[in-house]
Amino acid sequence: xxxxxxxxxxxxxxxxxxxxxxxxxxxxxxxxxxxxxxxxxxxxxxxxxxxxxxxxxxxxxxxxxxxxxxxxxxxxxxxxxxxxxxxxxxxxxxxxxxxxxxxxxxxxxxxxxxxxxxxxxxxxxxxxxxxxxxxxxxxxxxxxxxxxxxxxxxxxxx
Amino acid sequence: xxxxxxxxxxxxxxxxxxxxxxxxxxxxxxxxxxxxxxxxxxxxxxxxxxxxxxxxxxxxxxxxxxxxxxxxxxxxxxxxxxxxxxxxxxxxxxxxxxxxxxxxxxxxxxxxxxxxxxxxxxxxxxxxxxxxxxxxxxxxxxxxxxxxxxxxxxxxxxxxxxxxxxxxxxxxxxxxxxxxxxxxxxxxxxxxxxxxxxxxxxxxxxxxxxxxxxxxxxxxxxxxxxxxxxxxxxxxxxxxxxxxxxxxxxxxxxx
Numbered sequence: 001x002x003x004x005x006x007x008x009x010x011x012x013x014x015x016x017x018x019x020x021x022x023x024x025x026x027x028x029x030x031x032x033x034x035x036x037x038x039x040x041x042x043x044x045x046x047x048x049x050x051x052x053x054x055x056x057x058x059x060x061x062x063x064x065x066x067x068x069x070x071x072x073x074x075x076x077x078x079x080x081x082x083x084x085x086x087x088x089x090x091x092x093x094x095x096x097x098x099x100x101x102x103x104x105x106x107x108x109x110x111x112x113x114x115x116x117x118x119x120x121x122x123x124x125x126x127x128x129x130x131x132x133x134x135x136x137x138x139x140x141x142x143x144x145x146x147x148x149x150x151x152x153x154x155x156x157x158x
Numbered sequence: 159x160x161x162x163x164x165x166x167x168x169x170x171x172x173x174x175x176x177x178x179x180x181x182x183x184x185x186x187x188x189x190x191x192x193x194x195x196x197x198x199x200x201x202x203x204x205x206x207x208x209x210x211x212x213x214x215x216x217x218x219x220x221x222x223x224x225x226x227x228x229x230x231x232x233x234x235x236x237x238x239x240x241x242x243x244x245x246x247x248x249x250x251x252x253x254x255x256x257x258x259x260x261x262x263x264x265x266x267x268x269x270x271x272x273x274x275x276x277x278x279x280x281x282x283x284x285x286x287x288x289x290x291x292x293x294x295x296x297x298x299x300x301x302x303x304x305x306x307x308x309x310x311x312x313x314x315x316x317x318x319x320x321x322x323x324x325x326x327x328x329x330x331x332x333x334x335x336x337x338x339x340x341x342x343x344x345x346x347x348x349x350x351x352x353x354x355x356x357x358x359x360x361x362x363x364x365x366x367x368x369x370x371x372x373x374x375x376x377x378x379x380x381x382x383x384x385x386x387x388x389x390x391x392x393x394x395x396x397x398x399x400x401x402x403x404x405x406x407x408x409x410x411x412x413x
Contacts, residue, residue, distance in 0.1 A: 015279050083281050083326055085357050086380065087161040087203055087410035096161055096410040098234055100281040119160055144233050
């Protein structure tokens with residue numbers, strides 16, 4: 001498969017956890033995604049592409065995630081306005097990125113957390129990093145210049 | 159903290175931007191991509207393309223428009239105007255639009271909201287509501303077909319219903335304020351924003367920076383839609399955001 005031959009993998013995602021996992025399995029992409037994410041090549045999960053890397057999600061109790069990273073995906077609880085749509089600060093970048101989501105990840109291993117973001121008093125994990133595996137809840141591809149800069153930095157790792 | 163958004167709205171007819179493009183020093187001020195790039199560089203947080211073509215053929219170009227914009231501009235954008243089927247939505251979203259705005263078709267067929275949200279996620283479905291005060295009932299009626307037809311449906315109730323149906327955002331236009339340049343209808347906006355938990359975009363009536371500040375201060379809305387005052391360069395996005403910062407509002411920084 002072509003994914004094996006690439007120098008880096010970007011795993012974007014928009015949609016719901018259950019149907020996404022169903023589709024990944026139906027197209028027999030689960031193993032190759034897991035393998036790529038665990039390999040040494042740069043891997044970037046975006047939004048739902050971040051969430052399905054974890055074990056499970058409150059969005060769909062029937063479908064398990066890819067379990068590349070340990071932890072679960074939960075829905076906003078404290079925040080009143082859900083989905084969380086718009087530009088918000090991402091701690092490690094000190095810049096605003098564009099978000100569109102109702103769920104966020106809670107990694108078991110806190111040491112992989114690279115950024116957090118706050119929405120109506122609810123702090124959540126907006127980026128994780130484990131060696132060459134990067135996953136972000138925001139959409140760099142929709143975050144204007146800040147996003148393009150982020151993607152350029154990712155490409156530089158190749 | 160989530161930034162309050164400034165959204166620029168562009169009217170589209172047969173794939174071209176109409177109205178409010180006279181001032182621009184662009185090679186082709188009717189080209190949606192040129193304008194999208196311009197507003198992106200100005201620091202606008204989001205773009206909204208509303209098709210006002212009367213005919214279906216005129217609207218067929220919306221997919222091409224989405225594709226062209228998505229290739230050049232990397233901020234979120236909404237496409238709306240006469241979209242009435244899941245297939246149309248899919249085509250435009252696949253072409254690169256982030257959200258679909260629906261208005262008349264949502265009233266005629268509420269299932270479209272439900273199915274659209276299920277198929278693409280709530281975040282893709284923006285419900286455009288055109289509301290006008292009904293003085294007898296002291297409440298707001300929902301109008302469709304570009305404001306030509308009163309449905310008699312209560313705007314607050316409709317807003318709550320579209321949230322239940324799965325809409326991810328409400329684009330609320332006050333027909334009373336629209337075009338007046340005397341400020342947003344803060345009463346209507348407040349009522350709707352307090353009645354739902356999804357984001358509300360205030361639209362109609364902005365005449366100067368203070369109007370934008372006012373709607374953010376007095377209501378719980380999340381975004382302000384601007385058309386003519388940005389198009390005719392009466393004010394710039396930067397000026398609005400600077401004033402918002404002074405008022406201690408969260409804004410997305412322009413670099």
